[in-house]
Amino acid sequence: MGRLRNLEPMQILGLLGALFFLTAPYALPLVVPGFWVNITAEIMIWALFAASVNLLFGYTGLLSFGQALYFGMGAYGVALSIEFFHFSFWPAALTGIAVATLSAFVTGIFAARLTWHYFAIITVVFSLIFFFFAVGWKDVTGGDDGMPFTMPPVLKVGGLELSLLDLTFQYYFILAVVGACFGMMHLLLKSPLGYAFIAVRENTARAGLVGYNAYMVRLLSFVFSGFFAGVSGVLFALFSRYASAHFLFWTVSGEGVVWAVVGGAGTLFGPVLGTAFLIVIREELSAYWEHYLLVVGVIVILFVTYAPQGIMGLLRKAIARYARPAAGDGRGARP
Amino acid sequence: MTAAGVAPAGPTPGAFFAAGAAGWGFGGLAAALALLPLVVPDYQQVFVAEILVWGLFAMSFAIVFGFGGMLSFSQAVFFGMGCYGFNLGTLYFGFNTWGAVVSAVLAAALLALPVGYIATRVRHHHFLIVTVIISVLVTTVLESGHWRWIAGPYVTVSLTFVPEVPLGFTRFSFIDEWVAYYFTVVMVAAAFFLAWRIVHSPFGRAMLAIKDNEMRAQMIGLNVNKLRWMLFVLAAGIAGHAGALYALLARYTNLEFFHWIYSGKAIVMAMIGGVGSLVGPFVGTAFYMLSTEYLSRYFQQFIIVFGFILLLVVRYAPDGIWGMVLRGARGLGRHGQASKP
Numbered sequence: 324m325g326r327l328r329n330l331e332p333m334q335i336l337g338l339l340g341a342l343f344f345l346t347a348p349y350a351l352p353l354v355v356p357g358f359w360v361n362i363t364a365e366i367m368i369w370a371l372f373a374a375s376v377n378l379l380f381g382y383t384g385l386l387s388f389g390q391a392l393y394f395g396m397g398a399y400g401v402a403l404s405i406e407f408f409h410f411s412f413w414p415a416a417l418t419g420i421a422v423a424t425l426s427a428f429v430t431g432i433f434a435a436r437l438t439w440h441y442f443a444i445i446t447v448v449f450s451l452i453f454f455f456f457a458v459g460w461k462d463v464t465g466g467d468d469g470m471p472f473t474m475p476p477v478l479k480v481g482g483l484e485l486s487l488l489d490l491t492f493q494y495y496f497i498l499a500v501v502g503a504c505f506g507m508m509h510l511l512l513k514s515p516l517g518y519a520f521i522a523v524r525e526n527t528a529r530a531g532l533v534g535y536n537a538y539m540v541r542l543l544s545f546v547f548s549g550f551f552a553g554v555s556g557v558l559f560a561l562f563s564r565y566a567s568a569h570f571l572f573w574t575v576s577g578e579g580v581v582w583a584v585v586g587g588a589g590t591l592f593g594p595v596l597g598t599a600f601l602i603v604i605r606e607e608l609s610a611y612w613e614h615y616l617l618v619v620g621v622i623v624i625l626f627v628t629y630a631p632q633g634i635m636g637l638l639r640k641a642i643a644r645y646a647r648p649a650a651g652d653g654r655g656a657r658p
Numbered sequence: 659m660t661a662a663g664v665a666p667a668g669p670t671p672g673a674f675f676a677a678g679a680a681g682w683g684f685g686g687l688a689a690a691l692a693l694l695p696l697v698v699p700d701y702q703q704v705f706v707a708e709i710l711v712w713g714l715f716a717m718s719f720a721i722v723f724g725f726g727g728m729l730s731f732s733q734a735v736f737f738g739m740g741c742y743g744f745n746l747g748t749l750y751f752g753f754n755t756w757g758a759v760v761s762a763v764l765a766a767a768l769l770a771l772p773v774g775y776i777a778t779r780v781r782h783h784h785f786l787i788v789t790v791i792i793s794v795l796v797t798t799v800l801e802s803g804h805w806r807w808i809a810g811p812y813v814t815v816s817l818t819f820v821p822e823v824p825l826g827f828t829r830f831s832f833i834d835e836w837v838a839y840y841f842t843v844v845m846v847a848a849a850f851f852l853a854w855r856i857v858h859s860p861f862g863r864a865m866l867a868i869k870d871n872e873m874r875a876q877m878i879g880l881n882v883n884k885l886r887w888m889l890f891v892l893a894a895g896i897a898g899h900a901g902a903l904y905a906l907l908a909r910y911t912n913l914e915f916f917h918w919i920y921s922g923k924a925i926v927m928a929m930i931g932g933v934g935s936l937v938g939p940f941v942g943t944a945f946y947m948l949s950t951e952y953l954s955r956y957f958q959q960f961i962i963v964f965g966f967i968l969l970l971v972v973r974y975a976p977d978g979i980w981g982m983v984l985r986g987a988r989g990l991g992r993h994g995q996a997s998k999p
Binding site for chain 2 (some may be wrong): 447454581614616620627
């Protein structure tokens with residue numbers, strides 16, 4: 324009990340969040356209709372995507388409007404390798420991740436040379452090129468209609484067969500993968516490389532003088548971000564059981580940016596909050612009003628203008644104001 | 659240029675040389691544009707006029723980005739508002755062509771007032787995000803059935819009559835291609851001249867100061883947000899002007915013109931030509947439109963080609979084609995002057 328009392332307010336919130344995600348398939352149906360479990364799973368996938376945008380934008384200072392490219396590459400990697408090459412589950416998933424990471428590396432060679440304006444434009448151009456390509460090559464990609472595929476089982480040992488068709492298993496599978504990715508991201512950001520990202524974001528010239536190769540750092544950040552976007556694409560393809568050219572479209576990238584910014588760019592769990600907040604709004608509002616997009620747009624503009632640190636920043640401010648003095652550990656008096 | 663990067667106040671031989679060259683250049687260009695209808699057939703006159711209109715649109719982006727440092731993805735919204743204002747002027751209020759063009763510029767500038775007020779409050783990446791969102795919001799409102807009364811019949815329109823330009827006691831009809839051509843050339847030249855005067859005025863200098871170092875500009879007493887807002891509205895007005903000219907030329911407008919894809923087109927055209935000057939965007943537009951006109955016959959996905967061209971330009975010549983030309987000319991000039999004391 325003593326340890327629990329010493330927790331920071333932020334850590335308590337984190338523990339509550341973890342508890343929520345761990346118990347959602349059993350706890351949520353008690354309160355709200357059962358489909359919210361699936362929405363929670365979707366939130367986790369998109370949160371990973373938003374986190375990949377955040378890795379570039381929040382930590383390395385590169386705003387990419389083309390992150391959907393790697394998301395779509397992951398999704399198509401899975402769908403095509405199952406449908407055309409009849410891969411089983413794990414090879415297909417690994418193929419998807421590998422394709423996404425590889426394409427991030429190839430495009431990153433060009434894009435990482437550039438910084439902010441030009442970087443944003445060139446990532447849009449890259450994703451548009453591949454989008455038109457995917458729409459045009461309808462025989463293979465299915466174009467705008469998308470291509471469904473049959474789901475192979477995840478694990479088959481004797482009589483035991485685990486498949487994503489079992490929704491509870493699917494939920495925990497997604498939770499495990501997303502959780503592992505966030506763990507990796509945490510380790511990455513606490514490593515010297517993670518500090519190099521921040522150094523490049525803060526002052527590229529100074530980072531160069533200290534001895535970092537800014538281009539290499541940006542490229543690595545780009546490839547890692549493509550990797551995480553690819554994982555989320557793979558998960559989403561498995562979750563929705565199809566891949567579509569629309570996954571490569573610019574709106575997907577835009578949504579990722581918006582989620583990351585609203586949640587709080589430059590924080591590890593900000594994107595999770597932003598994604599959850601905006602997806603819940605979407606689900607709740609779209610039932611009543613087809614133009615919920617307007618509400619989302621206004622919310623984003625308000626956040627960008629008045630709270631550029633996002634929900635995470637608001638939360639920190641609120642904690643600093645209300646929780647710290649109550650804790651009575653003297654830190655509340657910090658100027 | 660002195661070491662501190664401050665332009666000397668009076669005319670120096672170098673500046674005079676540049677001004678003279680610019681004067682000759684513009685004179686020659688004006689003569690070429692005026693004499694063009696004698697040489698090329700009708701449909702190509704319209705094509706040239708179209709290049710000028712899209713060039714003006716690209717220039718409006720170059721004003722915001724090249725002189726204000728704001729990467730705006732909402733420029734197409736103002737182009738679309740120009741089309742909308744033009745249609746509203748002709749079809750709803752029954753203005754003649756002049757009045758419709760004025761109402762187009764006003765419509766774009768009026769929308770830009772609140773949009774710019776919001777957008778210029780934020781910086782860097784956030785500005786980009788806000789302008790993207792605003793353009794998505796505007797298209798959402800216009801294409802919804804809910805707010806039919808806003809879009810009305812004025813967004814996607816084919817003009818059923820031939821526009822006429824009343825001038826003094828006579829009126830010229832757009833049924834002749836040369837009328838459309840000369841009208842466009844004159845209107846684009848007027849907008850260009852206005853923009854030229856503005857970016858070379860103290861206001862334009864102040865914008866460059868803000869772009870270079872915002873904090874320093876604030877310290878010397880410039881009201882940064884207000885100046886950015888003014889520039890944004892000005893560029894929106896020019897984009898609206900381009901929209902009206904396009905509506906006149908093509909006699910057709912579309913909801914598509916509001917879409918951010920068209921902003922992207924302006925950005926690509928302006929960047930290929932060079933965003934640091936007002937001429938660059940026209941050069942880039944001419945390059946873009948001529949090559950799409952002649953390349954698209956051979957293969958469909960020329961956006962891939964433009965992706966790579968843009969990449970090369972951004973990487974090796976960030977000041978664009980026109981910047982390369984100017985650098986070349988300046989190099990020649992310097993060699994010529996080297997012998998003189």
